[in-house]
Amino acid sequence: MDTKRLADLKRTANLRDRARLNTLSTSHAGAWLSAVPNPKFGLAMSRHEFTTSLRLRLGIPVFPSHPKAQRCLCGKVSDKYGDHVLGCGHGSLRVKRHDALTDIIYNALLVDNRGSLKEQRCHFDDSSRPGDVYHPDFLTGRSAYFDMTVRNSFQPLYVTKAATATGVAAHRGEVEKDSK
Numbered sequence: 247m248d249t250k251r252l253a254d255l256k257r258t259a260n261l262r263d264r265a266r267l268n269t270l271s272t273s274h275a276g277a278w279l280s281a282v283p284n285p286k287f288g289l290a291m292s293r294h295e296f297t298t299s300l301r302l303r304l305g306i307p308v309f310p311s312h313p314k315a316q317r318c319l320c321g322k323v324s325d326k327y328g329d330h331v332l333g334c335g336h337g338s339l340r341v342k343r344h345d346a347l348t349d350i351i352y353n354a355l356l357v358d359n360r361g362s363l364k365e366q367r368c369h370f371d372d373s374s375r376p377g378d379v380y381h382p383d384f385l386t387g388r389s390a391y392f393d394m395t396v397r398n399s400f401q402p403l404y405v406t407k408a409a410t411a412t413g414v415a416a417h418r419g420e421v422e423k424d425s426k
Contacts, residue, residue: 265408333398395419
C-alpha cells in the first residue's frame with residue numbers, strides 16, 4: 247500500500263484500526279500470507295484458522311454479535327474482534343499460541359540433530375528460569391536460548407501507544423523478558 251493512502255486511512259480510522267494498521271506496517275507482518283504450508287514444522291493452518299487470521303488482519307469481527315454477551319474466564323465480556331481473548335492471561339489461548347510457537351522453533355532446530363532441548367535452564371542450576379528452546383550449537387559453535395512471548399497490540403495496556411507507533415507490544419515483551 248502506498249504511503250499516502252496509508253496515512254489517509256490512519257487519519258480517518260478509530261483508535262483500534264490505527265493500532266491495527268501500525269501493527270500491519272511492521273516488518274514481516276504479512277510474511278505468513280506467502281509462507282509455504284509445512285505441517286511437519288507446524289506451519290499449516292486449518293480453513294477456520296486461516297479465515298480467523300484474515301479477519302483479524304482485515305479488522306473484520308471474529309465473533310458474531312450475540313444478544314447474550316460471551317464472557318471470558320476472567321469475567322470480562324469478550325469483544326467481537328477477539329482482542330480480549332487473544333491477550334487475556336486467564337484463558338488458554340495465549341498459552342496455546344506460546345506453546346505452538348515454541349514447537350515450531352523446536353521442530354525447525356531438530357532438523358540438524360545437534361541436541362535441541364525444550365525448557366532447558368539457562369544457567370544449568372535450579373534457580374534459573376528455563377528458556378523455551380535451547381540449541382547447543384546454533385551459530386559458530388555458540389549455544390542459544392529462545393524464549394517466546396505472545397503479545398497483542400490490542401490489549402488495553404498497548405492499544406493507545408500502538409495507534410501511534412509500531413512494535414509497542416513486542417518491545418514491551420522484549421523488555422520484560424530481558425528483565426527476568
